[in-house]
Amino acid sequence: MQNVLAYFSQNGTEFVQMVATHLWLSAVALALATVIAVPLGILGARFRRLDSVSEGVWGTLRIIPSLALLLVLIPVLGTGTLPAVVSLTVLAIPPILINTTTAFKTLPADVLEAAEGMGMPPARELLTVKLPLALPVAFAGFRTATSEVIASAMLAAYIGAGGLGDLIFTGLGLMRTDLLWIGGLSVAALSLAVGALLSLAEARMRRRAGMVAA
Amino acid sequence: MPCEVEFEDVTKRFPGAARPALDHVSLKVEAGEFVTVLGTSGCGKTTMIKCVNRLVEPDSGTIRVEGEDVSAADPARLRQHIGYVIQKVGLFPHMTVGENVATVPRVLKWDKERIQARVDELLALVNLDPKEFAGRYPSQLSGGQQQRVGLARALAADPSLLLMDEPFGAIDAINREALQDELLRIHQGSRKTILFVTHDINEALKLGTRVLVMDAGRVQQFDTPKEICEHPATDFVRSLLRSGEFRLRSAYVEPGEGI
Numbered sequence: 001m002q003n004v005l006a007y008f009s010q011n012g013t014e015f016v017q018m019v020a021t022h023l024w025l026s027a028v029a030l031a032l033a034t035v036i037a038v039p040l041g042i043l044g045a046r047f048r049r050l051d052s053v054s055e056g057v058w059g060t061l062r063i064i065p066s067l068a069l070l071l072v073l074i075p076v077l078g079t080g081t082l083p084a085v086v087s088l089t090v091l092a093i094p095p096i097l098i099n100t101t102t103a104f105k106t107l108p109a110d111v112l113e114a115a116e117g118m119g120m121p122p123a124r125e126l127l128t129v130k131l132p133l134a135l136p137v138a139f140a141g142f143r144t145a146t147s148e149v150i151a152s153a154m155l156a157a158y159i160g161a162g163g164l165g166d167l168i169f170t171g172l173g174l175m176r177t178d179l180l181w182i183g184g185l186s187v188a189a190l191s192l193a194v195g196a197l198l199s200l201a202e203a204r205m206r207r208r209a210g211m212v213a214a
Numbered sequence: 215m216p217c218e219v220e221f222e223d224v225t226k227r228f229p230g231a232a233r234p235a236l237d238h239v240s241l242k243v244e245a246g247e248f249v250t251v252l253g254t255s256g257c258g259k260t261t262m263i264k265c266v267n268r269l270v271e272p273d274s275g276t277i278r279v280e281g282e283d284v285s286a287a288d289p290a291r292l293r294q295h296i297g298y299v300i301q302k303v304g305l306f307p308h309m310t311v312g313e314n315v316a317t318v319p320r321v322l323k324w325d326k327e328r329i330q331a332r333v334d335e336l337l338a339l340v341n342l343d344p345k346e347f348a349g350r351y352p353s354q355l356s357g358g359q360q361q362r363v364g365l366a367r368a369l370a371a372d373p374s375l376l377l378m379d380e381p382f383g384a385i386d387a388i389n390r391e392a393l394q395d396e397l398l399r400i401h402q403g404s405r406k407t408i409l410f411v412t413h414d415i416n417e418a419l420k421l422g423t424r425v426l427v428m429d430a431g432r433v434q435q436f437d438t439p440k441e442i443c444e445h446p447a448t449d450f451v452r453s454l455l456r457s458g459e460f461r462l463r464s465a466y467v468e469p470g471e472g473i
């Protein structure tokens with residue numbers, strides 16, 4: 001316990017820095033994954049062929065452990081931030097993609113028929129009807145992806161991208177259990193806090209989408 | 215501006231279906247008519263009216279609205295000028311009642327005040343107090359109230375042609391009667407052309423200036439209520455009339471009196 005307090009008094013700024021890096025890596029990966037997975041997911045809901053292809057590709061990639069993926073990426077992308085972000089993005093894509101496809105496949109048929117039957121132009125229908133109604137389910141995928149990414153971002157430190165994983169690897173190297181504890185618990189706390197925020201946001205979206213009586 | 219609708223030898227068979235949903239349907243609805251489409255479940259009523267706004271494309275034949283072949287029209291523009299009340303209501307669950315009703319006026323880029331005034335007018339017309347209901351969400355309405363919002367939404371841009379697919383199915387007898395009268399008033403006041411699907415023969419006979427009786431995708435009879443009652447064209451029409459009489463009569467039979 002004393003070690004822990006001593007750590008924070010001596011390395012406070014360093015700790016904040018690591019948390020910031022950790023969050024930054026995760027956020028960039030999640031943003032990239034969203035930009036890739038949401039349009040793919042929407043298309044997948046429309047074209048069954050694309051859906052089965054992307055399911056195969058991402059399903060396979062998903063089995064590969066993140067660490068293995070990182071090691072594979074080193075010869076190609078070197079070390080540092082880039083391969084870390086790439087592997088975290090790969091990790092984040094499947095849950096967002098799968099949920100987006102599900103969300104768009106399960107949109108209520110009567111509502112879509114009404115939109116179409118009133119002559120809503122397709123782009124407007126997508127923006128004002130399909131997206132808001134699909135959002136809660138797609139967002140649940142984003143939430144899953146977020147918790148996976150925050151946990152896996154620990155490994156980024158292994159290839160020199162920084163983040164809270166630094167504490168773990170330093171702790172392992174120096175045989176310092178206190179650092180392992182601080183690192184592990186910080187990541188857990190971070191994951192829980194972000195998860196709670198996202199759950200709140202999701203509940204709000206569900207209410208907005210009329211899924212629960214307000 | 216009244217609007218006529220013409221079917222010329224229209225056939226539609228859904229992939230995998232044993233028999234066509236519409237089987238060589240030819241008919242002409244004059245501008246300003248209130249046509250009720252009557253038939254048993256699965257006889258092709260929904261399919262028929264969906265051909266008018268191109269939610270269903272027929273395999274063969276031609277449909278003309280105001281003399282124009284609909285297959286040549288831009289579907290979105292066509293639909294913006296045809297009111298459509300769908301069988302399953304299909305309100306947008308994430309929009310308020312007011313926003314639902316405002317859908318087509320918004321697509322048509324009316325200005326805000328005009329949309330607001332129109333929404334209030336329509337909600338009042340379908341007996342929903344705008345002050346109480348405009349801000350509610352569909353999940354906060356009863357089934358019958360949802361159907362009324364669906365009707366208001368279809369009327370929003372004052373279309374000269376109105377397609378209604380069992381719009382009063384979820385409404386109790388008393389409110390249903392009131393809405394039927396309201397619809398008759400709307401029709402008399404505007405001379406809109408209305409195609410109104412129902413499988414309630416009494417509703418069909420009450421509302422229609424002409425009744426279109428369908429069975430198995432085919433037109434059985436298309437005539438005034440009086441002609442249909444006095445000179446049923448086929449056995450199917452006769453049996454339909456008998457079922458209607460039975461219902462009419464049984465409504466007046468005292469409990470225990472027996473039939």
Ligand SMILES: Nc1ncnc2c1ncn2[C@@H]1O[C@H](COP(=O)(O)OP(=O)(O)OP(=O)(O)O)[C@@H](O)[C@H]1O
Pocket residue numbers: 228229231235253254255256257258259260261262301413
């Ligand atoms: N999208 C579709 N795909 C395949 N078959 C369809 C489709 N829509 C309708 N059908 C079939 O076409 C026939 C006519 O259906 P339609 O919906 O027009 O009947 P309906 O007269 O409106 O019946 P109801 O009173 O039950 O609404 C039915 O046999 C139905 O199973």
Ligand SMILES: [Mg+2]
Pocket residue numbers: 259260261301379
């Ligand atoms: Mg139907």
